[in-house]
Amino acid sequence: MRVLVTGGCGFIGSHVARALVAAGHAVTNLDALTYASNPANVASIAAHPRYRFVEGNICDSALVRELVADVDVVINFAAETHVDRSLLDPGIFVRTDVEGVVSLLEAVRATRTARLVHMSTDEVFGSLAPGVEAEEEGQFAPTSPYSASKAAAELQVRAYAETYELPVTVLRSCNVYGPNQHIEKFIPLFITRALAGVPLPLYGDGLQEREWIHVDDIVAAVGLLLEHLPGAAGAHAIHIGSGERLPNRVVAEAICRLAGRDESLIQRVEDRPGHDRRYALNSRRLRSRGWRPAVRFEEGLERTVRWYAGNADAWAAAENPEFREYFARQYGERLGAV
Ligand code: TDX
Secondary structure (H helix, E strand, O other), rough: EEEEEEEOOHHHHHHHHHHHHHHHEEEEEEOOOOOOOOOHHHHHHOOOOHHHHHHOOOHOOOOHHHHHHHOOOEEOOOOOOOOHHHHHHHHHHHHHHHHHHHHHHHHHHHOOEEEEEEEHHHHOOOOOOOOOOOOOOOOOOOOOOHHHHHHHHHHHHHHHHHOOOOEEEEEEOOOEEOOOOOOOOOOHHHHHHHHHHOOOEEEOOOOEEEEEEHHHHHHHHHHHHHOOOOOOOEEEEEEOOOOOOHHHHHHHHHHHHHHHOHHHHHHEEEOOOOOOOOOOOHHHHHHHHOOOOOOOOOHHHHHHHHHHHHHHHHHHHOOHHHHHHHHHHOOOOOOOOO
16 A cells, blocks of 8 residues: 655654555555654654655645555554643644644645544543543543644544545544654653653642553554554544553653662652543544454553663653753753753
8 A cells, every 4th residue: 555654754754654665555645744744653664665755744635646646545643743742832732733634635625535544542531530432433532732733633534524425433542652652742851851750740639540551552453453454434433552551650650660760869849730630542433443452551561661771872862952952841840941
């Protein structure tokens, strides 16, 4: 298959792009090279004959239309993804996560040759009560500018699917972790700081619950779904969840243990405003197709800590002046101007 992967220099996009090339597909990677992109993530396929990199933004309609005309499938991983940044600068989330998706939908509609697979998130459902799992047809209740932008994108997908009878697949994943994730996110931030022996800023009481899945399991799910993309018009939602739900504090403690640090490194700091308490996905639909998560959280976290410990070069580049400025803005007061 000829696949356009957007955001292919980012965390999940790069894992998927590499796997697709390895599986024999031809991949075009459209990436805007934002702060969250790292071309080194795709260095291993950069010279591959079935791989092509195009620097550009999914909001560039003319470019997107040209690229979409040449492929069978578009998988959209291009997005602004960090909740904390969406509180500091919401506008870019609307531009990339909503307008960018409309640009992709317009291209798919115009060419009618490519199928769109759009990456969404469990956050569109907002915070769930204990014991509740979000079903694929559940109601949206986003609470952050980030999750509102992802929910808005999904509404656009639904509108296009309905109006123009397009078959679109929407993937909603729980929290993903693994190698190459940007160090702004909880697990890599805590791992890299634990390795450095500096305080780990745990928001609020740390009892917020997240469902964690290793990026390899996302790659496997995407590979499986690509084999059977729906032909019927509509927005077909699929949940990718591991079922492994843990309070943040427990994850932070595990990271300390794996990094050989004392738990006293964990510092309780002022909470994220509007912080969702709990996410949980029902992923029966995907499981009924034979998919199972292969990486248990305990094993995946250990592997991830080892990866960050052994690949300082890979993520050190992200510790640039832009990140230091963001970190100071986000954590300066919380950590007492550390
Ligand atoms: O410094 C921190 N301290 C802390 O306690 C950070 C960065 C996070 N946290 C908490 C907040 C969350 O409860 O850890 C949890 C995970 O935080 P993030 O890594 O920021 O992820 P989250 O807000 O859950 O959103 C993630 O999962 C859904 C991704 O960033 C989204 O892109 C995805 O859609």
